[in-house]
Amino acid sequence: MALASSFPPSSLPALPHSPRSLHLVSSQVSFPSPRKPAGTDGLSVAPSPLPDEAALRWRTRVSFFQPFIKKKGKSREALKDELFEAIAPLDRGAEASPEDQERVDQIARELEAVNSVKEPLKSDLLNGKWELLYTTSRSILQTQRPKFLRPNGKIYQAINVDTLRAQNMETWPYFNQVTANLVPLNARRVAVRFDTFKIFGLIPIKAPGRGRGELEITYLDEEIRISRGDKGNLFILKMVDPTYRVPV
Structure with a gap:
Protein backbone atom coordinates (compact mmCIF):
# COMPACT_ATOMS: atom_id res chain seq x y z
CA MET A 1 0.00 0.00 0.00
CA ILE A 69 7.52 10.63 -0.96
CA LYS A 70 5.40 7.90 -2.53
CA LYS A 71 3.08 7.99 -5.49
CA LYS A 72 -0.44 6.80 -4.85
CA GLY A 73 -1.04 3.31 -6.30
CA LYS A 74 -3.55 2.57 -9.05
CA SER A 75 -7.08 1.67 -8.05
CA ARG A 76 -8.42 -1.86 -8.44
CA GLU A 77 -10.72 -0.76 -11.27
CA ALA A 78 -7.89 1.00 -13.10
CA LEU A 79 -5.76 -2.14 -12.88
CA LYS A 80 -8.61 -4.30 -14.21
CA ASP A 81 -9.12 -1.93 -17.15
CA GLU A 82 -5.39 -2.04 -17.86
CA LEU A 83 -5.44 -5.85 -17.73
CA PHE A 84 -8.42 -6.15 -20.08
CA GLU A 85 -6.75 -3.76 -22.52
CA ALA A 86 -3.47 -5.72 -22.43
CA ILE A 87 -5.03 -9.13 -23.12
CA ALA A 88 -7.68 -8.04 -25.66
CA PRO A 89 -5.49 -8.44 -28.81
CA LEU A 90 -3.69 -11.63 -27.67
CA ASP A 91 -6.22 -14.32 -28.72
CA ARG A 92 -6.44 -15.72 -25.18
CA GLY A 93 -2.62 -15.73 -25.06
CA ALA A 94 -1.97 -17.67 -28.29
CA GLU A 95 -0.59 -14.52 -29.94
CA ALA A 96 1.32 -13.26 -26.90
CA SER A 97 5.02 -12.51 -27.27
CA PRO A 98 7.36 -12.91 -24.27
CA GLU A 99 7.07 -9.14 -23.76
CA ASP A 100 3.26 -9.40 -23.81
CA GLN A 101 3.36 -12.23 -21.29
CA GLU A 102 5.64 -10.24 -19.01
CA ARG A 103 3.36 -7.18 -19.16
CA VAL A 104 0.20 -9.21 -18.44
CA ASP A 105 1.91 -11.02 -15.57
CA GLN A 106 3.05 -7.72 -14.03
CA ILE A 107 -0.46 -6.22 -14.14
CA ALA A 108 -1.89 -9.46 -12.71
CA ARG A 109 0.59 -9.29 -9.82
CA GLU A 110 -0.41 -5.71 -9.07
CA LEU A 111 -4.04 -6.80 -8.98
CA GLU A 112 -3.23 -9.81 -6.80
CA ALA A 113 -1.56 -7.45 -4.34
CA VAL A 114 -4.88 -5.65 -3.72
CA ASN A 115 -7.00 -8.82 -3.52
CA SER A 116 -9.61 -8.41 -0.78
CA VAL A 117 -11.00 -11.98 -0.85
CA LYS A 118 -8.48 -13.83 1.30
CA GLU A 119 -10.35 -17.16 1.40
CA PRO A 120 -11.84 -17.61 -2.09
CA LEU A 121 -12.82 -21.26 -1.50
CA LYS A 122 -15.29 -20.00 1.11
CA SER A 123 -16.72 -17.26 -1.12
CA ASP A 124 -19.94 -17.44 -3.14
CA LEU A 125 -18.20 -15.23 -5.71
CA LEU A 126 -16.44 -18.34 -6.97
CA ASN A 127 -19.69 -20.08 -7.99
CA GLY A 128 -20.79 -19.95 -11.62
CA LYS A 129 -19.47 -20.09 -15.18
CA TRP A 130 -16.30 -18.21 -16.06
CA GLU A 131 -14.97 -17.41 -19.53
CA LEU A 132 -11.25 -17.91 -20.12
CA LEU A 133 -9.79 -14.61 -21.37
CA TYR A 134 -6.08 -15.39 -21.16
CA THR A 135 -3.69 -18.20 -20.26
CA THR A 136 -0.08 -19.19 -20.74
CA SER A 137 -1.02 -22.91 -20.87
CA ARG A 138 0.04 -24.38 -24.21
CA SER A 139 -2.06 -27.51 -23.61
CA ILE A 140 -5.21 -25.39 -23.51
CA LEU A 141 -4.26 -23.02 -26.34
CA GLN A 142 -2.90 -25.87 -28.54
CA THR A 143 -0.42 -23.42 -30.09
CA GLN A 144 1.53 -26.30 -31.67
CA ARG A 145 -1.41 -26.90 -34.04
CA PRO A 146 -2.36 -24.84 -37.09
CA LYS A 147 -4.77 -22.10 -36.09
CA PHE A 148 -7.79 -23.71 -37.77
CA LEU A 149 -7.30 -26.86 -35.63
CA ARG A 150 -7.18 -25.00 -32.32
CA PRO A 151 -10.20 -24.31 -30.09
CA ASN A 152 -11.57 -21.23 -31.81
CA GLY A 153 -14.78 -20.71 -29.86
CA LYS A 154 -15.08 -19.56 -26.28
CA ILE A 155 -13.68 -21.66 -23.45
CA TYR A 156 -15.44 -21.81 -20.09
CA GLN A 157 -14.73 -23.09 -16.61
CA ALA A 158 -17.47 -23.61 -14.03
CA ILE A 159 -16.97 -24.10 -10.29
CA ASN A 160 -19.33 -25.17 -7.50
CA VAL A 161 -18.01 -24.24 -4.08
CA ASP A 162 -20.69 -26.24 -2.23
CA THR A 163 -19.99 -29.54 -4.06
CA LEU A 164 -16.31 -28.83 -4.85
CA ARG A 165 -16.86 -29.72 -8.49
CA ALA A 166 -15.36 -28.09 -11.58
CA GLN A 167 -16.07 -28.34 -15.30
CA ASN A 168 -14.04 -27.15 -18.30
CA MET A 169 -15.94 -26.62 -21.56
CA GLU A 170 -14.66 -25.90 -25.05
CA THR A 171 -17.02 -24.67 -27.75
CA TRP A 172 -16.41 -24.55 -31.52
CA PRO A 173 -15.19 -26.76 -33.16
CA TYR A 174 -14.72 -29.66 -30.70
CA PHE A 175 -17.12 -29.00 -27.79
CA ASN A 176 -14.91 -31.11 -25.50
CA GLN A 177 -15.65 -31.17 -21.78
CA VAL A 178 -13.99 -32.45 -18.63
CA THR A 179 -15.25 -32.60 -15.05
CA ALA A 180 -13.15 -32.75 -11.89
CA ASN A 181 -13.26 -32.96 -8.11
CA LEU A 182 -11.56 -30.20 -6.14
CA VAL A 183 -9.68 -31.12 -2.97
CA PRO A 184 -8.91 -28.04 -0.81
CA LEU A 185 -5.28 -27.77 0.30
CA ASN A 186 -5.83 -24.44 2.03
CA ALA A 187 -8.29 -21.53 1.77
CA ARG A 188 -7.15 -20.60 -1.75
CA ARG A 189 -5.43 -23.65 -3.24
CA VAL A 190 -6.98 -26.90 -4.50
CA ALA A 191 -5.83 -30.19 -5.92
CA VAL A 192 -7.72 -30.94 -9.16
CA ARG A 193 -8.71 -34.56 -9.86
CA PHE A 194 -10.22 -34.99 -13.34
CA ASP A 195 -12.74 -37.82 -13.57
CA THR A 196 -14.60 -37.73 -16.92
CA PHE A 197 -13.87 -36.38 -20.40
CA LYS A 198 -16.55 -35.90 -23.03
CA ILE A 199 -15.36 -35.86 -26.64
CA PHE A 200 -17.50 -33.57 -28.79
CA GLY A 201 -19.58 -33.09 -25.65
CA LEU A 202 -21.18 -36.54 -26.11
CA ILE A 203 -18.74 -39.46 -25.76
CA PRO A 204 -17.73 -40.01 -22.11
CA ILE A 205 -14.23 -41.29 -21.37
CA LYS A 206 -12.83 -41.97 -17.92
CA ALA A 207 -9.93 -39.67 -17.16
CA PRO A 208 -6.51 -41.33 -16.78
CA GLY A 209 -4.86 -41.38 -13.36
CA ARG A 210 -2.36 -38.74 -14.45
CA GLY A 211 -5.19 -36.26 -15.04
CA ARG A 212 -4.54 -34.09 -12.02
CA GLY A 213 -2.93 -30.85 -10.97
CA GLU A 214 -3.14 -27.96 -8.50
CA LEU A 215 -4.68 -24.52 -8.81
CA GLU A 216 -4.33 -21.43 -6.60
CA ILE A 217 -6.90 -18.62 -6.77
CA THR A 218 -4.85 -15.47 -6.35
CA TYR A 219 -7.50 -12.82 -7.10
CA LEU A 220 -11.30 -12.90 -6.96
CA ASP A 221 -14.15 -10.42 -7.25
CA GLU A 222 -17.61 -10.44 -8.81
CA GLU A 223 -16.17 -9.85 -12.31
CA ILE A 224 -12.71 -11.36 -12.64
CA ARG A 225 -10.72 -14.32 -11.32
CA ILE A 226 -6.96 -14.87 -11.54
CA SER A 227 -5.50 -18.32 -10.88
CA ARG A 228 -2.03 -19.85 -11.08
CA GLY A 229 -1.34 -23.52 -11.72
CA ASP A 230 1.33 -25.79 -10.24
CA LYS A 231 3.23 -25.72 -13.57
CA GLY A 232 3.52 -21.93 -13.43
CA ASN A 233 0.68 -21.15 -15.84
CA LEU A 234 -1.46 -18.04 -15.44
CA PHE A 235 -5.23 -18.06 -15.97
CA ILE A 236 -7.45 -14.97 -16.22
CA LEU A 237 -11.22 -15.50 -16.39
CA LYS A 238 -14.30 -13.30 -16.45
CA MET A 239 -17.66 -14.17 -14.86
CA VAL A 240 -20.42 -14.75 -17.43
CA ASP A 241 -23.13 -16.64 -15.49
CA PRO A 242 -23.16 -16.70 -11.66
CA THR A 243 -26.25 -18.97 -11.63
CA TYR A 244 -24.67 -21.86 -13.56
CA ARG A 245 -23.93 -25.04 -11.59
CA VAL A 246 -21.74 -28.00 -12.56
CA PRO A 247 -23.84 -31.15 -13.23
CA VAL A 248 -23.35 -33.78 -10.53
Missing part, protein backbone atom coordinates in the same frame (compact mmCIF):
# COMPACT_ATOMS: atom_id res chain seq x y z
CA ALA A 2 1.31 3.42 -0.83
CA LEU A 3 2.27 5.62 2.11
CA ALA A 4 0.99 9.17 2.09
CA SER A 5 3.77 11.74 2.39
CA SER A 6 3.61 14.47 4.98
CA PHE A 7 3.82 17.07 2.25
CA PRO A 8 3.16 16.97 -1.47
CA PRO A 9 6.15 16.55 -3.81
CA SER A 10 5.03 19.63 -5.72
CA SER A 11 5.87 21.79 -2.71
CA LEU A 12 9.59 21.08 -3.09
CA PRO A 13 11.58 23.54 -5.19
CA ALA A 14 13.20 22.14 -8.31
CA LEU A 15 16.97 22.04 -7.80
CA PRO A 16 19.80 21.97 -10.36
CA HIS A 17 22.02 18.91 -10.57
CA SER A 18 25.08 20.35 -8.81
CA PRO A 19 26.13 23.30 -6.62
CA ARG A 20 28.02 24.73 -9.58
CA SER A 21 24.91 24.69 -11.78
CA LEU A 22 22.93 26.21 -8.90
CA HIS A 23 25.49 29.04 -8.78
CA LEU A 24 25.12 29.58 -12.53
CA VAL A 25 21.33 29.61 -12.43
CA SER A 26 21.09 31.97 -9.48
CA SER A 27 23.55 34.36 -11.12
CA GLN A 28 21.15 34.70 -14.06
CA VAL A 29 18.13 35.62 -11.97
CA SER A 30 17.23 39.32 -12.20
CA PHE A 31 16.22 41.27 -9.11
CA PRO A 32 14.60 44.72 -8.82
CA SER A 33 17.33 47.32 -8.60
CA PRO A 34 17.40 49.24 -5.30
CA ARG A 35 17.06 53.01 -5.30
CA LYS A 36 20.45 54.50 -6.16
CA PRO A 37 22.01 56.14 -3.10
CA ALA A 38 23.80 59.39 -3.52
CA GLY A 39 27.45 59.24 -4.39
CA THR A 40 27.38 55.84 -6.03
CA ASP A 41 27.46 57.15 -9.61
CA GLY A 42 24.36 55.15 -10.42
CA LEU A 43 26.04 51.80 -9.66
CA SER A 44 23.95 49.03 -8.08
CA VAL A 45 25.22 46.01 -6.19
CA ALA A 46 24.33 42.59 -7.72
CA PRO A 47 22.84 40.01 -5.31
CA SER A 48 25.24 37.39 -4.03
CA PRO A 49 24.83 33.85 -5.39
CA LEU A 50 23.93 31.06 -2.99
CA PRO A 51 27.17 29.66 -1.50
CA ASP A 52 28.14 26.19 -2.63
CA GLU A 53 28.08 24.86 0.96
CA ALA A 54 24.51 26.07 1.50
CA ALA A 55 23.41 24.46 -1.76
CA LEU A 56 24.95 21.16 -0.72
CA ARG A 57 23.19 21.28 2.67
CA TRP A 58 19.84 21.99 0.95
CA ARG A 59 20.30 19.17 -1.56
CA THR A 60 21.22 16.74 1.22
CA ARG A 61 18.10 17.73 3.17
CA VAL A 62 15.86 17.19 0.09
CA SER A 63 17.53 13.85 -0.73
CA PHE A 64 16.83 12.63 2.81
CA PHE A 65 13.07 13.14 2.35
CA GLN A 66 12.82 11.53 -1.12
CA PRO A 67 12.27 7.93 0.11
CA PHE A 68 9.23 9.11 2.09
Whole structure:
Protein backbone atom coordinates (compact mmCIF):
# COMPACT_ATOMS: atom_id res chain seq x y z
CA MET A 1 0.00 0.00 0.00
CA ALA A 2 1.31 3.42 -0.83
CA LEU A 3 2.27 5.62 2.11
CA ALA A 4 0.99 9.17 2.09
CA SER A 5 3.77 11.74 2.39
CA SER A 6 3.61 14.47 4.98
CA PHE A 7 3.82 17.07 2.25
CA PRO A 8 3.16 16.97 -1.47
CA PRO A 9 6.15 16.55 -3.81
CA SER A 10 5.03 19.63 -5.72
CA SER A 11 5.87 21.79 -2.71
CA LEU A 12 9.59 21.08 -3.09
CA PRO A 13 11.58 23.54 -5.19
CA ALA A 14 13.20 22.14 -8.31
CA LEU A 15 16.97 22.04 -7.80
CA PRO A 16 19.80 21.97 -10.36
CA HIS A 17 22.02 18.91 -10.57
CA SER A 18 25.08 20.35 -8.81
CA PRO A 19 26.13 23.30 -6.62
CA ARG A 20 28.02 24.73 -9.58
CA SER A 21 24.91 24.69 -11.78
CA LEU A 22 22.93 26.21 -8.90
CA HIS A 23 25.49 29.04 -8.78
CA LEU A 24 25.12 29.58 -12.53
CA VAL A 25 21.33 29.61 -12.43
CA SER A 26 21.09 31.97 -9.48
CA SER A 27 23.55 34.36 -11.12
CA GLN A 28 21.15 34.70 -14.06
CA VAL A 29 18.13 35.62 -11.97
CA SER A 30 17.23 39.32 -12.20
CA PHE A 31 16.22 41.27 -9.11
CA PRO A 32 14.60 44.72 -8.82
CA SER A 33 17.33 47.32 -8.60
CA PRO A 34 17.40 49.24 -5.30
CA ARG A 35 17.06 53.01 -5.30
CA LYS A 36 20.45 54.50 -6.16
CA PRO A 37 22.01 56.14 -3.10
CA ALA A 38 23.80 59.39 -3.52
CA GLY A 39 27.45 59.24 -4.39
CA THR A 40 27.38 55.84 -6.03
CA ASP A 41 27.46 57.15 -9.61
CA GLY A 42 24.36 55.15 -10.42
CA LEU A 43 26.04 51.80 -9.66
CA SER A 44 23.95 49.03 -8.08
CA VAL A 45 25.22 46.01 -6.19
CA ALA A 46 24.33 42.59 -7.72
CA PRO A 47 22.84 40.01 -5.31
CA SER A 48 25.24 37.39 -4.03
CA PRO A 49 24.83 33.85 -5.39
CA LEU A 50 23.93 31.06 -2.99
CA PRO A 51 27.17 29.66 -1.50
CA ASP A 52 28.14 26.19 -2.63
CA GLU A 53 28.08 24.86 0.96
CA ALA A 54 24.51 26.07 1.50
CA ALA A 55 23.41 24.46 -1.76
CA LEU A 56 24.95 21.16 -0.72
CA ARG A 57 23.19 21.28 2.67
CA TRP A 58 19.84 21.99 0.95
CA ARG A 59 20.30 19.17 -1.56
CA THR A 60 21.22 16.74 1.22
CA ARG A 61 18.10 17.73 3.17
CA VAL A 62 15.86 17.19 0.09
CA SER A 63 17.53 13.85 -0.73
CA PHE A 64 16.83 12.63 2.81
CA PHE A 65 13.07 13.14 2.35
CA GLN A 66 12.82 11.53 -1.12
CA PRO A 67 12.27 7.93 0.11
CA PHE A 68 9.23 9.11 2.09
CA ILE A 69 7.52 10.63 -0.96
CA LYS A 70 5.40 7.90 -2.53
CA LYS A 71 3.08 7.99 -5.49
CA LYS A 72 -0.44 6.80 -4.85
CA GLY A 73 -1.04 3.31 -6.30
CA LYS A 74 -3.55 2.57 -9.05
CA SER A 75 -7.08 1.67 -8.05
CA ARG A 76 -8.42 -1.86 -8.44
CA GLU A 77 -10.72 -0.76 -11.27
CA ALA A 78 -7.89 1.00 -13.10
CA LEU A 79 -5.76 -2.14 -12.88
CA LYS A 80 -8.61 -4.30 -14.21
CA ASP A 81 -9.12 -1.93 -17.15
CA GLU A 82 -5.39 -2.04 -17.86
CA LEU A 83 -5.44 -5.85 -17.73
CA PHE A 84 -8.42 -6.15 -20.08
CA GLU A 85 -6.75 -3.76 -22.52
CA ALA A 86 -3.47 -5.72 -22.43
CA ILE A 87 -5.03 -9.13 -23.12
CA ALA A 88 -7.68 -8.04 -25.66
CA PRO A 89 -5.49 -8.44 -28.81
CA LEU A 90 -3.69 -11.63 -27.67
CA ASP A 91 -6.22 -14.32 -28.72
CA ARG A 92 -6.44 -15.72 -25.18
CA GLY A 93 -2.62 -15.73 -25.06
CA ALA A 94 -1.97 -17.67 -28.29
CA GLU A 95 -0.59 -14.52 -29.94
CA ALA A 96 1.32 -13.26 -26.90
CA SER A 97 5.02 -12.51 -27.27
CA PRO A 98 7.36 -12.91 -24.27
CA GLU A 99 7.07 -9.14 -23.76
CA ASP A 100 3.26 -9.40 -23.81
CA GLN A 101 3.36 -12.23 -21.29
CA GLU A 102 5.64 -10.24 -19.01
CA ARG A 103 3.36 -7.18 -19.16
CA VAL A 104 0.20 -9.21 -18.44
CA ASP A 105 1.91 -11.02 -15.57
CA GLN A 106 3.05 -7.72 -14.03
CA ILE A 107 -0.46 -6.22 -14.14
CA ALA A 108 -1.89 -9.46 -12.71
CA ARG A 109 0.59 -9.29 -9.82
CA GLU A 110 -0.41 -5.71 -9.07
CA LEU A 111 -4.04 -6.80 -8.98
CA GLU A 112 -3.23 -9.81 -6.80
CA ALA A 113 -1.56 -7.45 -4.34
CA VAL A 114 -4.88 -5.65 -3.72
CA ASN A 115 -7.00 -8.82 -3.52
CA SER A 116 -9.61 -8.41 -0.78
CA VAL A 117 -11.00 -11.98 -0.85
CA LYS A 118 -8.48 -13.83 1.30
CA GLU A 119 -10.35 -17.16 1.40
CA PRO A 120 -11.84 -17.61 -2.09
CA LEU A 121 -12.82 -21.26 -1.50
CA LYS A 122 -15.29 -20.00 1.11
CA SER A 123 -16.72 -17.26 -1.12
CA ASP A 124 -19.94 -17.44 -3.14
CA LEU A 125 -18.20 -15.23 -5.71
CA LEU A 126 -16.44 -18.34 -6.97
CA ASN A 127 -19.69 -20.08 -7.99
CA GLY A 128 -20.79 -19.95 -11.62
CA LYS A 129 -19.47 -20.09 -15.18
CA TRP A 130 -16.30 -18.21 -16.06
CA GLU A 131 -14.97 -17.41 -19.53
CA LEU A 132 -11.25 -17.91 -20.12
CA LEU A 133 -9.79 -14.61 -21.37
CA TYR A 134 -6.08 -15.39 -21.16
CA THR A 135 -3.69 -18.20 -20.26
CA THR A 136 -0.08 -19.19 -20.74
CA SER A 137 -1.02 -22.91 -20.87
CA ARG A 138 0.04 -24.38 -24.21
CA SER A 139 -2.06 -27.51 -23.61
CA ILE A 140 -5.21 -25.39 -23.51
CA LEU A 141 -4.26 -23.02 -26.34
CA GLN A 142 -2.90 -25.87 -28.54
CA THR A 143 -0.42 -23.42 -30.09
CA GLN A 144 1.53 -26.30 -31.67
CA ARG A 145 -1.41 -26.90 -34.04
CA PRO A 146 -2.36 -24.84 -37.09
CA LYS A 147 -4.77 -22.10 -36.09
CA PHE A 148 -7.79 -23.71 -37.77
CA LEU A 149 -7.30 -26.86 -35.63
CA ARG A 150 -7.18 -25.00 -32.32
CA PRO A 151 -10.20 -24.31 -30.09
CA ASN A 152 -11.57 -21.23 -31.81
CA GLY A 153 -14.78 -20.71 -29.86
CA LYS A 154 -15.08 -19.56 -26.28
CA ILE A 155 -13.68 -21.66 -23.45
CA TYR A 156 -15.44 -21.81 -20.09
CA GLN A 157 -14.73 -23.09 -16.61
CA ALA A 158 -17.47 -23.61 -14.03
CA ILE A 159 -16.97 -24.10 -10.29
CA ASN A 160 -19.33 -25.17 -7.50
CA VAL A 161 -18.01 -24.24 -4.08
CA ASP A 162 -20.69 -26.24 -2.23
CA THR A 163 -19.99 -29.54 -4.06
CA LEU A 164 -16.31 -28.83 -4.85
CA ARG A 165 -16.86 -29.72 -8.49
CA ALA A 166 -15.36 -28.09 -11.58
CA GLN A 167 -16.07 -28.34 -15.30
CA ASN A 168 -14.04 -27.15 -18.30
CA MET A 169 -15.94 -26.62 -21.56
CA GLU A 170 -14.66 -25.90 -25.05
CA THR A 171 -17.02 -24.67 -27.75
CA TRP A 172 -16.41 -24.55 -31.52
CA PRO A 173 -15.19 -26.76 -33.16
CA TYR A 174 -14.72 -29.66 -30.70
CA PHE A 175 -17.12 -29.00 -27.79
CA ASN A 176 -14.91 -31.11 -25.50
CA GLN A 177 -15.65 -31.17 -21.78
CA VAL A 178 -13.99 -32.45 -18.63
CA THR A 179 -15.25 -32.60 -15.05
CA ALA A 180 -13.15 -32.75 -11.89
CA ASN A 181 -13.26 -32.96 -8.11
CA LEU A 182 -11.56 -30.20 -6.14
CA VAL A 183 -9.68 -31.12 -2.97
CA PRO A 184 -8.91 -28.04 -0.81
CA LEU A 185 -5.28 -27.77 0.30
CA ASN A 186 -5.83 -24.44 2.03
CA ALA A 187 -8.29 -21.53 1.77
CA ARG A 188 -7.15 -20.60 -1.75
CA ARG A 189 -5.43 -23.65 -3.24
CA VAL A 190 -6.98 -26.90 -4.50
CA ALA A 191 -5.83 -30.19 -5.92
CA VAL A 192 -7.72 -30.94 -9.16
CA ARG A 193 -8.71 -34.56 -9.86
CA PHE A 194 -10.22 -34.99 -13.34
CA ASP A 195 -12.74 -37.82 -13.57
CA THR A 196 -14.60 -37.73 -16.92
CA PHE A 197 -13.87 -36.38 -20.40
CA LYS A 198 -16.55 -35.90 -23.03
CA ILE A 199 -15.36 -35.86 -26.64
CA PHE A 200 -17.50 -33.57 -28.79
CA GLY A 201 -19.58 -33.09 -25.65
CA LEU A 202 -21.18 -36.54 -26.11
CA ILE A 203 -18.74 -39.46 -25.76
CA PRO A 204 -17.73 -40.01 -22.11
CA ILE A 205 -14.23 -41.29 -21.37
CA LYS A 206 -12.83 -41.97 -17.92
CA ALA A 207 -9.93 -39.67 -17.16
CA PRO A 208 -6.51 -41.33 -16.78
CA GLY A 209 -4.86 -41.38 -13.36
CA ARG A 210 -2.36 -38.74 -14.45
CA GLY A 211 -5.19 -36.26 -15.04
CA ARG A 212 -4.54 -34.09 -12.02
CA GLY A 213 -2.93 -30.85 -10.97
CA GLU A 214 -3.14 -27.96 -8.50
CA LEU A 215 -4.68 -24.52 -8.81
CA GLU A 216 -4.33 -21.43 -6.60
CA ILE A 217 -6.90 -18.62 -6.77
CA THR A 218 -4.85 -15.47 -6.35
CA TYR A 219 -7.50 -12.82 -7.10
CA LEU A 220 -11.30 -12.90 -6.96
CA ASP A 221 -14.15 -10.42 -7.25
CA GLU A 222 -17.61 -10.44 -8.81
CA GLU A 223 -16.17 -9.85 -12.31
CA ILE A 224 -12.71 -11.36 -12.64
CA ARG A 225 -10.72 -14.32 -11.32
CA ILE A 226 -6.96 -14.87 -11.54
CA SER A 227 -5.50 -18.32 -10.88
CA ARG A 228 -2.03 -19.85 -11.08
CA GLY A 229 -1.34 -23.52 -11.72
CA ASP A 230 1.33 -25.79 -10.24
CA LYS A 231 3.23 -25.72 -13.57
CA GLY A 232 3.52 -21.93 -13.43
CA ASN A 233 0.68 -21.15 -15.84
CA LEU A 234 -1.46 -18.04 -15.44
CA PHE A 235 -5.23 -18.06 -15.97
CA ILE A 236 -7.45 -14.97 -16.22
CA LEU A 237 -11.22 -15.50 -16.39
CA LYS A 238 -14.30 -13.30 -16.45
CA MET A 239 -17.66 -14.17 -14.86
CA VAL A 240 -20.42 -14.75 -17.43
CA ASP A 241 -23.13 -16.64 -15.49
CA PRO A 242 -23.16 -16.70 -11.66
CA THR A 243 -26.25 -18.97 -11.63
CA TYR A 244 -24.67 -21.86 -13.56
CA ARG A 245 -23.93 -25.04 -11.59
CA VAL A 246 -21.74 -28.00 -12.56
CA PRO A 247 -23.84 -31.15 -13.23
CA VAL A 248 -23.35 -33.78 -10.53
